[in-house]
Amino acid sequence: MDLPVVVGVDGSEPGLRAVDWAADEAALRGVPLRLVYASLWERYEGAALAQELGRTSEQILADKIVDAAVRRAHRRRPDLKVEAEVVPDGPVPALVTEARRASLLVLGARGRGGIAELLLGSVSLAVAAHAHCPVIVLRGSHDLRAQPGAQGRVLLGVGEEARSSAAVRFAFQEAERRSAVLEAVRAWRCPGHETTEHPLLAGGPARMHEQRAAETLEAALNEVAAEHPSVQLHRRTAEGTARRVLLDASVTADLLVVGARRQSGFFGLQLGRVAHTVLHHSACPVAVVPQPA
Structure with a gap:
């Protein structure tokens, strides 16, 4: 059924x-x-x-x-x-x-x-x-059409535990249905205590965090991407908070996809800070996808 x-x-x-x-x-x-x-x-x-x-x-x-x-x-x-x-x-x-x-x-x-x-x-x-x-x-004010989208782009925010996540699968399915590009974004930040004033070492910590973000992105996407070969996938890492990175990117997207994980002892889903923020301020519609425990 x-x-x-x-x-x-x-x-x-x-x-x-x-x-x-x-x-x-x-x-x-x-x-x-x-x-x-x-x-x-x-x-x-x-x-x-x-x-x-x-x-x-x-x-x-x-x-x-x-x-x-x-x-x-x-x-x-x-x-x-x-x-x-x-x-x-x-x-x-x-x-x-x-x-x-x-x-x-x-x-x-x-x-x-x-x-x-x-x-x-x-x-x-x-x-x-x-x-x-x-x-x-x-959310947002432009277009508000599921098909065809004005931007031709589905945006996916990739979190820490995104491997085989329901949100990743949902984003690929939406992009495939719409014949849209899927842009998967992983935000990263370099903590202030890891910076150094030595000119020869200044970029080291930042490069390490960026590399970790890229590895997280690959791990989250590879399996599902193989199941949807027709989807044009763009992978991107971006420095900054996940909330700010996704809000900025939502300006040129038709749909923003984020995940939400159930918390033990609570009724239903508990929205994290990222999902809560984009639901309030995204420039495009937002899909919140529950991740089974």
Whole structure:
């Protein structure tokens, strides 16, 4: 059974843009698209009372929101199989539950309560932190199309434990589906206490850290690259913090892919500093990919 691409809708313009992206992703994967609107109206009104009094204004609003999203998806991809549901729950628990039976979850950066897209909305951040499938959050302002991308480039941030990671595999698959270049980046820094004032030795520590970064990059990519020979791969090491390197590179990317590892004793995913920062400030959409323990 092909798991659907799920998109959270809320009637906002960012939510409708998320429908566009999700429809593209579902078409690329050859799977259905599932639209989910989380509504608490039954909790507040009560199902029996709602039946006695007729449809509440909130129920009518929910139906209108879902109908508009379905029409948007069909305009985007007329041949796509689309299903929709109004779920009587809060948006975070509803979408985290949906993620358990989805191939991908797509969210807008902000919902109806957001006045700007400079920072990430609380719902998107919470869902990205706890979902059990990859989550794409539509950061940035350029293009916002899964296919074809304006930049033709998928950006992958490679961390310390990236060998055979889910994020690496996801990035290769996305690049292959889009016929895009995959740029894999490993950031490195030379600690201040390792520098030296001797002119003949000044570059030694920096070269050592750069070489280690290159070796980490190769180890992370080689196995998966062999499985995707059609993907044009660019490997790059860059001096600086991972957060700054990835944010700078996101300006010319269609999608930034980062990993998130489950922490023992916690519910779902705990986002590290890099994932948290790029979700707030990336210039392009961000995919957060959970790494199984």
